[in-house]
Amino acid sequence: MIVPRYTREIPQRYRLEAEKCTGCGFIAFPPRLICPECGKKSFEKIKLQPEGKILTYTIIHVAADEFATQTPFPVAIIETKDGARLTAQVVDCSPDEVATGKEVRLMLRRIQKEGKAGILQYGYKAVLNR
Amino acid sequence: MRDVYIVGVGMTKFGELWDKSLRDLFVEAALKAMENAGVDHIDSMYVGAMSPGLFVAQEHISALLADYLGNNCIPAAHVESACASGGIAVRQGFFEVASGASEIVLAGGVEKMNDGADVTFALATASDQEYEAFHGVTFPGLYAMIARAHMEKYGTTREQLAEVAVKNHEHGLMNPNAQFRMAIKREAVMKSTMVADPLGLLDCSPVTDGAAAVIICSEEVAKKSGKPLVKIRTSAQATAFATLHARKDLASIPSVACAAQTAYKDSGLKPEDIDVMEIHDCFTIAELVVTEELGICERGKSGAAVESGMTRLGGKIPVNTSGGLKSKGHPVGATGVAQIIEIVEQLRGEAGERQVEGARLGLAQNMGGSGGSCVIHILEGQS
Numbered sequence: 178m179i180v181p182r183y184t185r186e187i188p189q190r191y192r193l194e195a196e197k198c199t200g201c202g203f204i205a206f207p208p209r210l211i212c213p214e215c216g217k218k219s220f221e222k223i224k225l226q227p228e229g230k231i232l233t234y235t236i237i238h239v240a241a242d243e244f245a246t247q248t249p250f251p252v253a254i255i256e257t258k259d260g261a262r263l264t265a266q267v268v269d270c271s272p273d274e275v276a277t278g279k280e281v282r283l284m285l286r287r288i289q290k291e292g293k294a295g296i297l298q299y300g301y302k303a304v305l306n307r
Numbered sequence: 308m309r310d311v312y313i314v315g316v317g318m319t320k321f322g323e324l325w326d327k328s329l330r331d332l333f334v335e336a337a338l339k340a341m342e343n344a345g346v347d348h349i350d351s352m353y354v355g356a357m358s359p360g361l362f363v364a365q366e367h368i369s370a371l372l373a374d375y376l377g378n379n380c381i382p383a384a385h386v387e388s389a390c391a392s393g394g395i396a397v398r399q400g401f402f403e404v405a406s407g408a409s410e411i412v413l414a415g416g417v418e419k420m421n422d423g424a425d426v427t428f429a430l431a432t433a434s435d436q437e438y439e440a441f442h443g444v445t446f447p448g449l450y451a452m453i454a455r456a457h458m459e460k461y462g463t464t465r466e467q468l469a470e471v472a473v474k475n476h477e478h479g480l481m482n483p484n485a486q487f488r489m490a491i492k493r494e495a496v497m498k499s500t501m502v503a504d505p506l507g508l509l510d511c512s513p514v515t516d517g518a519a520a521v522i523i524c525s526e527e528v529a530k531k532s533g534k535p536l537v538k539i540r541t542s543a544q545a546t547a548f549a550t551l552h553a554r555k556d557l558a559s560i561p562s563v564a565c566a567a568q569t570a571y572k573d574s575g576l577k578p579e580d581i582d583v584m585e586i587h588d589c590f591t592i593a594e595l596v597v598t599e600e601l602g603i604c605e606r607g608k609s610g611a612a613v614e615s616g617m618t619r620l621g622g623k624i625p626v627n628t629s630g631g632l633k634s635k636g637h638p639v640g641a642t643g644v645a646q647i648i649e650i651v652e653q654l655r656g657e658a659g660e661r662q663v664e665g666a667r668l669g670l671a672q673n674m675g676g677s678g679g680s681c682v683i684h685i686l687e688g689q690s
Contacts, residue, residue, distance in 0.1 A: 178441070186437055207438065233459070233557050235451035236504035237443060241428040244443040249501075252444045254452055254552040262552040264439050272504075277459055288441060300441065 178291060183298050190300035191285060193227060195261055196220035204261045227283040227301075229257035236272045243289055251275040255283070255303055267303045280306040308405035311539045312529035313686065315344020315522035316648040321636030322486040324516040329363050329419040330375045336518035336641075337376050337415055344522035345532050350409035352376070352383040353399045355392030355416035356640035357675075359385075361429040363422050372417075389433035390589060392416060393519065393643025394673030394682035398542045400523040401684075410528055415520035416645070418638035426514050430639070433676040435550040447511055447590065449551050449677040451503035454592035456557035458505070460607065463595065465505060467610030469496035471591040472509050472633050474619050479630020481660040486515050486636030496591075510591040515636035519644035521651070535655040536689040540668070542682070543570035549679030560593075560678035563600035570670070570683040571602075578602040581685070582666040583653045584624060585646035587674045588631040597672055598626065620661060628653065628661040643673035647684060654688030 186207070188194040195206035200217030206225060211218050234253035237244070244250070251267040253275065267275050268286065281303035288300040317339025319332050327335075333354065341349070352373055359365045366385075373383035388395045393416030400414035420426055431440040434449060457463045473493050479485040491509060499507035529536055545565035548554045554561060571577060578601055586601070588594035595609035603624055604612040612618060618626035629635050629649035632642055650669035652658045667688050674681040 232552075233452040233456040235444075235448045235455065235506075236501070237445055237448050238501040238503060239427065239447070240443060240445060241431055241440070242425050243428075247443070249504075250443065252442060252448055252452075254557060264444055264550075264552050265442050277455070288443075302442075 178289065178298060180291065180296055183296070193225040193283065193301065195223050195225050197223050204259055206261045206263060223259070225261050226258040229255045229281060229283070231267070231275065231277055231279050231281060232256050233277060234267065234275050253303060255281060263301070265301055265303045267305065269304050274305060282306060309407060310526050311401050311404045312524055312526060313521050313537045313539060313647065313651050314524050314529045314532045314534050315340045315346065316651050317343050318484055318519035318641070318645055318648055319517050320484050321515050321517035321638060323421045325421065327516065329359060329365060329368070329417060330372060332419060332516060332518035333372045333415060333417040334375050336417070336520040337413055340413065340415070340520035340522050344534065346411055346522055349378065349381065349411050349413045349522070351381055351403055352378065352413045352415070353396040354383065354385050355387070355394070355396035355643060356385060356418055357387060357389050357392050358429050358432065359419070361432065362424045363419050388680045389675030390587065390639045391643055391673045391675035391680045391682050392640040394646070394671065394684065395544065395643065397521060397523070397644060397647055397684060398544060398682055401539050401542045404523050404525055410525050412523045413520055414523055414644060415518060416641035416643055417518035418640040419516050420514045420638060421516050438550060445503060447503040447506050450590040450592050451506045452551065453557060453596060453677070454505055457592060457596060460558045461610070463610040465497055466493060467614055468505070468510060468591040468595070469493045470613045471588060471594045472496045474613060475588060475627050475631035475633040478620055478628050478661060479634025482630045482635055485630040485634050486513055487634050506590055506592070512589045512632035512637035515638040517636060517638035517641045519641045519648055521644060521647055537651050537654050538687045538689060540685040540687045541570050541574040542684050543573060544680070544682040545569065546680045549676055551677045558596065560596050560600055560674065560681070562678055562681040563597050563672065563674060566681040566683045567601050570685055574685050576668065576685060581624065581668050581670045583628060583650065583663045583669045584626045585629060585649050585671045586626050586631070587642070587672055588627055588633050589637060591633070594626065594631065601672060620663065625663050628658065628663060643671070643682065646671040646673055647686070650686050654686055
């Protein structure tokens, strides 16, 4: 992923910045220009709580080239304590420890690199609470 | 809007076709469709393809393919909605004829997937690049998360998922154009190499080259053709939640329910009126969830429905008599058009060993991505 495209998302990837609709309270992660629930166009900036639980997950055994050396690795859909949803890898555990309902903490980790000589790209990954 | 008919169908064999290029495949299917319809010209053309740019580094295929079909000067457009591209090409052709703008429109679909591209990456571009694919989730991975949610919410079993693949391979055995004409056993599906847990290789549709085309026309052209009449009773489309994690119910595909509601309302038909269906079984779980969204069975009961034989040829509502994406193959952009072809052949009584006796109404459901887009056509045979 080229640098400008990556840096645009840094507020979300590094700091879990989101926006809360001032009309209905819907949390947009990533931020949006219009609320999909009530249509209002006014939001306040918030930071998601970096804690949540696993709603569903998979173990990826066949990955795109960029992730091929990491297989098998778990990926989960996580609901944060604020009620926002995101997709992230679950790390620092054996794949068979991952289960629906388990609580996780979101941590800043390396996600990808841009080719062989490009920048390292960081973002959130989930770690099981133990 | 005036009535619209499908008067010709044509497709290539589906498979790993190393000796055929993107343009060869499309032109072969298009010429077969024109010959089948008995027309010597087309007024306009739509071609569905998910990503010729990533698969073979070729964009601007509208002009290229029209040219190679021997048609310069006609309007032609490439339409894209991931794996629903083909169904949406048919929908554009439907509107063009319904509006009276054209008499004869070719709607085709093509994908050349086996030409050295990173297929897993290319397919994952149909997901949310920044918030799904960036984190390493693949397409099978997204459907695997739907499968897990469905299994945990409703008790759907691994055996029931496998049964979808077993059934569709049974049907595909009877389809000369299918990529994998072989029967498979339930145990083989369950033991197949893991792709994205709980989905194994035999839960996944294959990587396929192929093309399919139909000729869409006015009633006047259809009647002159002398072909059995097949009318497009309704064309419905919806988009909803391209990003999987945004869905309130992770065991659902809301775009299918939305499109189905429109299709049933527009046509005045109910699910039980339909004689045969083609469903987008890109993964075994997809067929199960869509069966529920289309109202063939209650929510959470699709696993039991497939196990009961209800959706098998000879059952109450046969699903994927063509072999589905699983056995017939899934050249992404061609799939939606190939589904329409199976339904047309069923309604014409030309499906051979796969024929559903007395089929009069057929439904084709085609979807894109993890279900962010869905297009449904209901066709009616009038022979």
